[in-house]
Amino acid sequence: MTKxxxxxxxxxxxxxxxxxxxxxxAKQIGIDIPVFCYHPKMEPVGMCRQCLVEVGxxxxxxxxxxxxxxxxxxxxxxxxxxxxxxxxxxxDGMVVLTASEKAKANQREIxxxxxTSHPLDCPVCDKGGxxxxxxxxxxxxxxxxxxxxxxxxxxxxxxxxxxLIWLDRERCIQCARCIRFQxxxxxxxxxxxxxxxxxxxIITNSEPGFDSIFxxxxxxxxxxxxxxxxxxxxxxxxxEMKAAASICSQCPVGCNVTLNTRREAKSGGKxxxxxxxxxxxxxxxxxxICDKGRFAHHFTxxxxxxxxxxxxxxxxxxLVSWDKALGLVAGKLADAKGEAVVLxxxxxxxxxxxxxxxxxxxxxxxxxLYTQMGGGELTTAYGVPAGTNFAEMGIGTTILVVxxxxxNEAPIWYLRLKQAAERGATLILANAxxxxxxxxxxxxxxxxxxxxxxxxxxxxxxxHVGEAITSAENxxxxxxxxxxxxxxxxxxxxxxxxxxxxxxxxxxxxxxGVWPRANDQGAWELGFKPVADLKAVFQKANxxxxxxxxxxxxxxxxxxxxxxxxxxxxxxxxxxxxPAPFIIVQELFLTETxxxxxxxxxxxxxxxxxxxxxxxxxxxxxxxxxxxARGQSRADFVITAxxxxxxxxxxxxxxxxxxxxxxxxxxxxxxxxxxRELAETTEQWPIVGRGDLYYGGTxxxxxxxxxxxxxxxxxxxxRGARGEGKPLxxxxxHWLAVPVTRLYDLGITVxxxxxxxxxxxxxxxLLHPDSAQKLGxxxxxQVELNGNRLEVRLDPTVPVMVALVPRSMGVPIAGxxxxxxxxx
Amino acid sequence: xxNPQSAIENPKSRAMLLAAxxxxxxxxxxxxxxxxxxxxxxxxxxxxxxxSTASFYxxxxxEPQGRYRIQVCEGLSCYLVGGAEPMMDFISKxxxxxxxxxxxxxxxxxxxxxxxxxCDLAPALKVNDELYGQMTAEKIDALLEELRNV
Numbered sequence: 006m007t008k009x010x011x012x013x014x015x016x017x018x019x020x021x022x023x024x025x026x027x028x029x030x031a032k033q034i035g036i037d038i039p040v041f042c043y044h045p046k047m048e049p050v051g052m053c054r055q056c057l058v059e060v061g062x063x064x065x066x067x068x069x070x071x072x073x074x075x076x077x078x079x080x081x082x083x084x085x086x087x088x089x090x091x092x093x094x095x096x097d098g099m100v101v102l103t104a105s106e107k108a109k110a111n112q113r114e115i116x117x118x119x120x121t122s123h124p125l126d127c128p129v130c131d132k133g134g135x136x137x138x139x140x141x142x143x144x145x146x147x148x149x150x151x152x153x154x155x156x157x158x159x160x161x162x163x164x165x166x167x168x169l170i171w172l173d174r175e176r177c178i179q180c181a182r183c184i185r186f187q188x189x190x191x192x193x194x195x196x197x198x199x200x201x202x203x204x205x206x207i208i209t210n211s212e213p214g215f216d217s218i219f220x221x222x223x224x225x226x227x228x229x230x231x232x233x234x235x236x237x238x239x240x241x242x243x244x245e246m247k248a249a250a251s252i253c254s255q256c257p258v259g260c261n262v263t264l265n266t267r268r269e270a271k272s273g274g275k276x277x278x279x280x281x282x283x284x285x286x287x288x289x290x291x292x293x294i295c296d297k298g299r300f301a302h303h304f305t306x307x308x309x310x311x312x313x314x315x316x317x318x319x320x321x322x323x324l325v326s327w328d329k330a331l332g333l334v335a336g337k338l339a340d341a342k343g344e345a346v347v348l349x350x351x352x353x354x355x356x357x358x359x360x361x362x363x364x365x366x367x368x369x370x371x372x373x374l375y376t377q378m379g380g381g382e383l384t385t386a387y388g389v390p391a392g393t394n395f396a397e398m399g400i401g402t403t404i405l406v407v408x409x410x411x412x413n414e415a416p417i418w419y420l421r422l423k424q425a426a427e428r429g430a431t432l433i434l435a436n437a438x439x440x441x442x443x444x445x446x447x448x449x450x451x452x453x454x455x456x457x458x459x460x461x462x463x464x465x466x467x468x469h470v471g472e473a474i475t476s477a478e479n480x481x482x483x484x485x486x487x488x489x490x491x492x493x494x495x496x497x498x499x500x501x502x503x504x505x506x507x508x509x510x511x512x513x514x515x516x517x518g519v520w521p522r523a524n525d526q527g528a529w530e531l532g533f534k535p536v537a538d539l540k541a542v543f544q545k546a547n548x549x550x551x552x553x554x555x556x557x558x559x560x561x562x563x564x565x566x567x568x569x570x571x572x573x574x575x576x577x578x579x580x581x582x583x584p585a586p587f588i589i590v591q592e593l594f595l596t597e598t599x600x601x602x603x604x605x606x607x608x609x610x611x612x613x614x615x616x617x618x619x620x621x622x623x624x625x626x627x628x629x630x631x632x633x634a635r636g637q638s639r640a641d642f643v644i645t646a647x648x649x650x651x652x653x654x655x656x657x658x659x660x661x662x663x664x665x666x667x668x669x670x671x672x673x674x675x676x677x678x679x680x681r682e683l684a685e686t687t688e689q690w691p692i693v694g695r696g697d698l699y700y701g702g703t704x705x706x707x708x709x710x711x712x713x714x715x716x717x718x719x720x721x722x723x724r725g726a727r728g729e730g731k732p733l734x735x736x737x738x739h740w741l742a743v744p745v746t747r748l749y750d751l752g753i754t755v756x757x758x759x760x761x762x763x764x765x766x767x768x769x770x771l772l773h774p775d776s777a778q779k780l781g782x783x784x785x786x787q788v789e790l791n792g793n794r795l796e797v798r799l800d801p802t803v804p805v806m807v808a809l810v811p812r813s814m815g816v817p818i819a820g821x822x823x824x825x826x827x828x829x
Numbered sequence: 830x831x832n833p834q835s836a837i838e839n840p841k842s843r844a845m846l847l848a849a850x851x852x853x854x855x856x857x858x859x860x861x862x863x864x865x866x867x868x869x870x871x872x873x874x875x876x877x878x879x880x881s882t883a884s885f886y887x888x889x890x891x892e893p894q895g896r897y898r899i900q901v902c903e904g905l906s907c908y909l910v911g912g913a914e915p916m917m918d919f920i921s922k923x924x925x926x927x928x929x930x931x932x933x934x935x936x937x938x939x940x941x942x943x944x945x946x947x948c949d950l951a952p953a954l955k956v957n958d959e960l961y962g963q964m965t966a967e968k969i970d971a972l973l974e975e976l977r978n979v
Binding site: 195196197199208210211 | 876877878880885
């Protein structure tokens with residue numbers, strides 16, 4: 006425990022730990038010292054001078070070292086000048102006056118200064134209504150300015166820093182919060198000051214401009230309307246919008262977000278989603294979100310969303326009523342019984358997956374998880390338990406990241422691991438190629454694609470690295486599927502689990518899967534088995550009920566099993582005499598898979614309904630409806646329950662909360678969890694939210710729940726797939742093509758957000774420059790990979806004779822494969 | 830506490846920046862992109878951070894400079910002896926450039942500076958790091974002629 010220091014602020018006594026800054030000590034007892042440049046998440050710089058206060062300290066007799074007493078009280082000497090509350094640490098017996106005449110005069114005058122050339126365009130400024138400058142001016146500013154209006158300086162008002170963030174130079178007060186965020190927190194120093202005095206500009210020095218995946222956060226902490234997002238700019242006034250708590254559905258981190266909505270004329274009187282804002286959860290995303298989470302929300306309002314059930318009639322999909330669709334589907338499932346297969350993905354909520362599993366169990370069929378990454382049976386048993394928080398990891402903790410490019414796969418984990426390393430945690434990065442996080446790591450373990458599991462098995466015995474793992478007080482292992490398919494990642498998970506098994510149940514210790522989807526972990530917890538052989542599923546099953554997955558979009562070759570697309574099927578492909586299965590697809594969009602379906606059931610988006618996700622850290626978190634559902638769409642768990650009801654199986658189909666109750670009663674790791682518990686919150690630091698905008702930024706305060714980390718499963722839930730045989734190797738004529746994950750891919754959420762298109766590009770592969778040279782190719786030229794034409798991009802971090810194929814970018818790749826690549 | 834490795838928090842690296850920029854400017858004549866890059870690499874800073882700091886100081890040049898930078902003093906002493914203004918006008922006319930400009934042949938850049946701390950030699954000017962005092966029209970003519978022919 007750090008030493009406590011007692012001081013007096015505006016007559017109130019407060020005890021805080023040594024080293025606390027005056028501004029934070031004051032905040033703890035509800036005294037708001039105005040600040041602009043100070044931000045509780047960043048190092049203080051004391052450059053805006055708004056926080057100057059009177060500071061007095063006890064007089065100490067130099068001869069005796071004793072505090073001089075006067076009338077029985079310590080004699081206090083005040084400095085001749087004011088001091089910045091944001092850079093001055095507290096000391097014993099200190100007396101701080103934040104509202105004395107002298108301090109108030111300074112606050113007033115600094116504001117007067119800041120406003121000399123600030124445009125008075127609050128009525129059209131996006132920040133208006135949630136603007137620290139506006140609020141602090143009201144609270145502390147002078148009613149009139151003595152500066153001459155005609156001498157106001159003007160500057161550019163529309164400067165695109167990048168394609169996502171705009172700068173209004175007139176509004177900027179040069180607090181450098183954005184620059185410091187990029188330097189200190191994001192670790193991407195792409196912003197800087199240029200020139201000085203009145204001429205000071207914020208500039209970007211990256212190409213493309215403001216090249217950072219965390220750029221949106223600068224608009225939250227900008228204390229004026231200088232930085233705005235291209236997505237929300239002039240979109241709505243803050244006070245017109247409603248706020249709904251949600252969980253980001255883009256990756257397994259499970260960032261807490263707030264969805265701002267408004268009913269507006271330009272959207273035909275509909276309630277629409279205007280922006281995604283971070284919601285504070287210091288154990289998950291603190292007060293940040295990545296740009297994918299912030300900007301890839303346009304799928305909700307996309308015009309191509311499915312709005313009504315469709316059924317195949319004379320070979321074509323036609324509108325049908327829900328009653329008819331449900332009856333048809335239920336009849337087929339009831340007939341198929343054990344020959345029915347449920348195929349779902351981690352895009353669905355816990356409630357949806359639970360009902361789907363119940364339905365499959367009720368029929369005696371299988372519930373399969375559509376995934377190319379395995380090992381979930383191990384994360385349920387050896388995952389991180391309650392009490393785990395990356396923010397608490399530092400000296401004594403070792404974090405091992407294997408086969409994962411966290412920057413692209415889980416950006417906020419990248420931030421948190423970077424920070425843990427900076428606090429002194431030992432970060433070990435094991436991958437076949439260089440990834441961005443390596444910059445902050447103590448050890449790098451390089452292996453060849455295919456040697457993942459073997460490398461990890463031998464890791465504990467290696468000098469230095471082995472010691473860092475075995476002797477660590479706390480050990481967290483994150484594994485992903487960089488270059489791996491289901492078999493490889495399952496084998497890797499098993500190797501990783503060996504490292505943490507003996508630590509099971511200890512907070513800040515365990516195994517974390519860097520899953521491709523938000524709720525893959527939830528699916529494993531609920532007993533879904535990974536689908537090992539998709540082709541076999543479609544060859545054997547009588548009915549396949551697909552929810553939230555697009556296997557045919559990912560791999561067009563599968564269509565050979567479906568008669569509606571007979572024209573596409575090579576004759577020899579459909580040798581089986583088994584009739585094609587009846588396909589039910591529950592989806593948001595008319596995906597390639599949906600196009601082949603016999604019945605399509607329109608589902609609601611995560612933004613339109615209630616539910617919960619289980620993050621990679623196994624934290625169950627609730628999301629709430631923000632906008633009305635599209636057309637006749639229904640929530641997935643509701644649809645499943647209604648189908649089940651048709652053939653007499655009773656599932657909860659009205660309230661998501663009750664589905665959770667059932668889960669809590671039957672699924673061990675969910676035991677005892679309720680929606681009420683998930684909605685509980687405790688006080689968090691720093692204080693953010695409406696009244697504290699000037700301090701923490703426009704991040705939303707968390708009033709809707711911090712979530713709960715699930716209990717560990719006593720033993721691994723069943724056996725996952727295991728890798729067999731020799732790893733694939735490239736040779737003289739054969740390339741090794743491996744899947745990797747990119748942040749901005751062509752998945753439906755990014756593809757429907759026009760703003761991100763420039764950052765996505767088209768289908769491509771990444772080759773080492775030497776490899777490309779061997780093929781006689783330059784960057785940007787076309788290659789042929791197993792019949793697909795692709796653009797070549799060069800990347801010196803790619804091993805030679807290996808091609809990285811980004812997932813969800815138009816090229817089917819389930820796992821590593823030997824491939825033929827040639828210039829096209 | 831935060832960021833011990835980063836250059837931002839590393840006082841040694843940051844503190845070396847002005848000195849490094851000084852050396853770079855001496856070598857290159859101005860802080861061209863290559864100079865900025867080399868300083869950044871050497872101090873483990875980003876080019877943006879280096880350029881940002883350089884832009885703050887008027888003595889660091891982010892534009893190409895003439896081979897000879899003529900700095901004409903307009904401090905109090907030089908002014909009082911009636912030197913500053915006539916001297917500037919004279920050179921300006923001779924070189925056909927205004928203060929702050931560079932001759933098209935890249936030979937001369939003309940600048941006004943506040944005080945060269947050579948009041949005893951007023952009126953004074955500096956060419957690069959060399960000080961010239963008690964200047965007259967003849968002496969300036971001779972000096973320019975000499976520099977032209979070097």
